[in-house]
Amino acid sequence: MRDEEPEQRPADGRGRSRARGGQHRAARRGRPGRPGGRNASYAVAEALLMAAVSPALPGLAHLRAGRIRLGGALLAAQAVLLTAAALAFAHLRPLFLQLSVRPGWLTAAMACSVVLAALWALLIVHSYLVLAPAGLSPPWRLAGGTTVSVLCLLVIVPPLTVAHYGHLQRDLVDSVFADGPAPPAAQAGGTRAPAPAPGGASPDRDPWAGVPRLNVLLLGGDADTGRPGVRTDSMTLASVDTGTGDTVLLSLPRNLQHVPVWSDGRRVPYPADGLLNAVYGLGTDRPDLLAGGGRAVRDPGAELLKRTVSHILGLPVPYYVMVDMRSFRQIVDAVGGVRVCVAEPVPVPRSQVPAGVLRPGCRTLTGREALWYGRSRTGSSDYVRMGRQKCLLWALARQAGPLTVLRSFQRLTEVFKESVGTDLPQRLLPALVDLSAKIRDADVRSLQFVPPVVSPGRPDYAAIRRMAARALRDGTGPDRGARPLPVLADGCG
Structure with missing residues (x-):
């Protein structure tokens, strides 16, 4: 028994340490x-x-x-x-x-x-x-x-x-967003889309090199439940200085007559009493007015309207974004409403807003209230509601912060997919994301071609072109003219 005792004891200090570690x-x-x-x-x-x-x-x-x-x-x-x-x-x-x-x-x-x-x-x-x-x-x-x-x-x-x-x-x-080359109109008039950097986005490359201004036609369609067809009751060209983000909004009234409908370098026959807001429907019904029967574009109606607005203003219009009434209402509801200051009572149908009127004061409007705030012309005019519409868009853009968008992200993506149309190409999106940060902190100025500036029944299109060129020259940049365009935020409260 004593011969076996050494085998049961640790041979040295390391053995005793391992034994204690194993026990622990x-x-x-x-x-x-x-x-x-x-x-x-x-x-x-x-x-x-x-x-x-x-x-x-x-x-x-x-x-x-x-x-x-x-x-x-x-x-x-x-x-x-x-x-x-x-x-x-x-x-x-x-x-x-x-x-x-x-x-x-x-x-x-x-x-x-x-x-x-x-x-x-x-x-x-x-x-x-x-x-x-x-x-x-x-x-x-x-x-x-x-x-x-x-x-x-x-x-x-x-x-x-x-x-x-x-x-x-x-x-x-x-x-x-379109996936493919820019539309032909993007190459006209000296305003072109930026070329993508090889291999993807590059922080060292200026995507707007050689592109001083980006023009996008913003359209508000009146398509909604119970309203067949589409008429573009809101038509505004947003011209953005790609260096500073300063933006000029040029708004054309829906009831502009003697419209020079334009396509492929020629004037398209159109009734003298036909309104500008019906040009979209003409392009949709007659895609043959575009080269190739409109097969190369996503929306023939929007393309014909882009070319017509480009001819009216004398400015290139490479892209458009269109939102209809139904989706606008849903967007406002998805972000929890939009806060605006109502300057004067706005009458609305009781079937839409129970009170029958939006009373003066600053408040958060629901999607339905916001829709009728921008749509109603009872007791006012098309030109007054054009101003309200721009204020709504400005307020919505300012108030929809990152957290608000993230909280409503799934609902917003569903609305955008169903009701927003555009021919902005995917390859342009990274550059637009960078540009949007400049726009948020820059001046947004507005010019409306409404009476007494323009007579919608007999418009002077040569004068409209001159005013548009002067607005872009004097309305943005450090050397604004003696009578600069009003800042949109100042008139929207």
Whole structure:
């Protein structure tokens, strides 16, 4: 018996240390003889707590379990990734915004979000397993497994939400914006679309080089439930200085007559008493008025109206954006209403607004109230409501901040896909995202071609062209004329 004693004792100090370490780990993981006792409950609680914090502090559970290398590697990787992400967001934020409208990058972001969700779930499970005590009784195993499952479900929600938003954004871009070359009108009149940088967006390249102004025709259609056909009752050319973001809005009245309908360098026969707001319907019914029967454009009606407005104003009109009444109402409701200051009582049908009038004062209008605030001309005129319409658009653009849009993102994407039409190409979107930031902080000035400036019954189109050219020359930039155009915000309260 004495000959066997040396084999039962540690051979040296390192052996004794390993023996004590093994006993310590065994005690921490729970003894088989007491799986449901106080030690087991404490160990399970500790393992679950470490698993819960592992997505924020990966490797902490592994360090606690004695896996120093793996735990240190996970913490170091987390620190490097967070530092790189913070630096990238601080210095490349405009680039991230531009990439948010590129379908390819959105797909990559969706895939990365799904992978991140899976990695976080696996990290939680593994963090629990390295600390969970051995020999747990069935109730404790069930409690631990259930809690870990709940933690996994909670932690994958944020990255999967990001993936869902990425899917919605990509679907919106693919559905609403044209994918292909710019329309022929974009190359006319010296205003062209910026050429995309090779290999994608480049922060060192000016996308608006050689493009001093971007002109976009903003159309408000009267299509709604119970109203067949489309008439463009709101027609405004937004001309944006691509260097400063200063914008001039040139608004044409719906009842303009003797309209020089224009297509492919020639005048199209049109009744003298025909109104400007009916040109869209003519183009829709007669796509043969466009070269190739209108097959090369998304919306023949909008294309014919673009060419006509371009001829009237003497300015290139490469793109349009069209929103109908129904979608405008839904957009306002989706963002929680729009706050405007009503200067004078606005009569509206009682079937639409129970009070039958929008009373003076500053208030938040619902989608239906906002629609009729911009649409009503009872007791006023087309020209008064044109001003209200521009104020509505200005207020909506100012109040729809990032958090508001994010909160209503899914509903807004559904509305845009159904009711917004445009021929803006996808390749132009990154440059537009950068330009929109300039517009938000710049002056927006307005010129309406209404009486007494213009007589809609017998308009002087040569004078309209001169006024439009002077408005762009004097209405923006540091050297504005002696009588600059009024700032839109000053007249909208």
